[in-house]
Amino acid sequence: MKQNSHEDAYALLRQSGHRATEGRARILEVLVKEQKPMTVPEIIKKLGHAGLNEATLYRALEALASSLVIRRVDLQKGNARHYEFVLKHHHHVVCLKCGVIEPFSNELCGRIAERAIKKSKLFKKASDHSLEVFGVCVRCLNKNHV
Amino acid sequence: MKQNSHEDAYALLRQSGHRATEGRARILEVLVKEQKPMTVPEIIKKLGHAGLNEATLYRALEALASSLVIRRVDLQKGNARHYEFVLKHHHHVVCLKCGVIEPFSNELCGRIAERAIKKSKLFKKASDHSLEVFGVCVRCLNKNHV
DNA sequence: GTGCTATTGCAAGTAAGTTGCGTTTGTAAT
DNA sequence: ATTACAAACGCAACTTACTTGCAATAGCAC
Structure with a gap:
């Protein structure tokens, strides 16, 4: 295949x-x-x-x-x-300096999205959600120390 | 003030x-x-x-x-x-049709981000995270039925 | 094969964001 | 207060991302 x-x-x-x-x-x-x-x-x-x-x-x-x-x-x-x-649905950690991306998965996230929709007055159903985490990667941190 | x-x-x-x-x-x-x-x-x-x-x-x-x-x-x-x-830190539900935005809060989300960082090899600390939920709002759904 | 329509290429256009540079203006030190 | 320096600003030209109209092409159902 x-x-x-x-x-x-x-x-x-x-x-x-x-x-x-x-x-x-x-x-x-x-x-x-x-x-x-x-x-x-x-x-x-x-x-x-x-x-x-x-x-x-x-x-x-x-x-x-x-x-x-x-x-x-x-x-x-x-x-x-x-x-x-x-x-497979997943999320990302993104470096704010160099843009490098590391994926991760988390089951809870979908439930949080569902709950938000349930509490909402404007929405009935979610079609998707995205969780992105931002930071500075180790490599870029080291660069700054120089 | x-x-x-x-x-x-x-x-x-x-x-x-x-x-x-x-x-x-x-x-x-x-x-x-x-x-x-x-x-x-x-x-x-x-x-x-x-x-x-x-x-x-x-x-x-x-x-x-x-x-x-x-x-x-x-x-x-x-x-x-x-x-x-x-x-106060919060997230959004966004309508994919008309773009209307509804904010919501969730405490767990920050912890999920923290955990992702902890498991990560490239990152040591998160500076921020964003969770956006997408869907079609009730109003736009109704429009489509016409 | 035929016909319909999704898909494509081309070319022109729009909108968002950037950059260099000379000028203005906070602010901290005198 | 005055001065000096860097942050912030305006202008204009520019790059990049994305869009649109239209005619040509090519899947797919029959």
């Missing part, structure tokens, strides 16, 4: 109601392989020479995100949106 | 190691009054006619955020950064 991520990507696209196109398959392959939140400029770099058109990429990512194939993540890292392929 | 938010703003600026300037005081007054995450364009509107220069605003907000007078919040709402004056 791991042998042919291309076929996997095609299948994933069809399952989620999209057309299985070369372009979207390649986007998915990048996100699946990198396993971290990426911006459009970053994805373009990974796609390399024969990259997709910029506009197409933005549209594809929005489409994939709204059908929950990928997830849009907002980190305090630059100005660009990040998109991530998610196998 | 509430009578003169201008003086309060000046004091707050000095306490946090900034110069007490007219401009930054007015920014703070807007954020304190509105009590919600705001983008630069939104702040400009509130400042009105004799608003500050755009570049100045961006620089001021970054300065205030990095000295923790205000907080940078990332919501899945448009492309712009949001800044918020925070009296």
Whole structure:
């Protein structure tokens, strides 16, 4: 299975109601392989020479995100949106200096989100939640001591 | 005290190691009054006619955020950064359709963040965390049924 | 194959945020 | 009070992220 991520990507696209196109398959392959939140400029770099058109990429990512194939993540890292392929729901610790990301999981978090919705008057159901923890990583701390 | 938010703003600026300037005081007054995450364009509107220069605003907000007078919040709402004056740490439920925001508090969340840091190899201390819950508000749900 | 429509590329445009630089203005020291 | 220095400011030009309209292409159902 791991042998042919291309076929996997095609299948994933069809399952989620999209057309299985070369372009979207390649986007998915990048996100699946990198396993971290990426911006459009970053994805373009990974796609390399024969990259997709910029506009197409933005549209594809929005489409994939709204059908929950990928997830849009907002980190305090630059100005660009990040998109991530998610196998298992998780969160991130982000370094405010260098932007390095470390993922972590926590079961409670979903319940906190549920409770917030229950108490809410404006909302009935949560579709997603994000918990991001910010700090300065050990490496950057050391840099500052110099 | 509430009578003169201008003086309060000046004091707050000095306490946090900034110069007490007219401009930054007015920014703070807007954020304190509105009590919600705001983008630069939104702040400009509130400042009105004799608003500050755009570049100045961006620089001021970054300065205030990095000295923790205000907080940078990332919501899945448009492309712009949001800044918020925070009296008591809290989180948000955000409508993915119309962007309406409802705040909530939860004590556990801070502990989850602490635990994530403790388990981490890259980080020793968290400086902040954010939990945002996403959904579609009741009003927008009703619109879709029509 | 045929036809429909999702998807794509191109090109032009908008909006958010940044940077360099010269000027102004708090503030602390005199 | 005066001075001196750095923080804060305004202006203008610039970069980057993202959007939009439209015509061309290509999946997919029949």
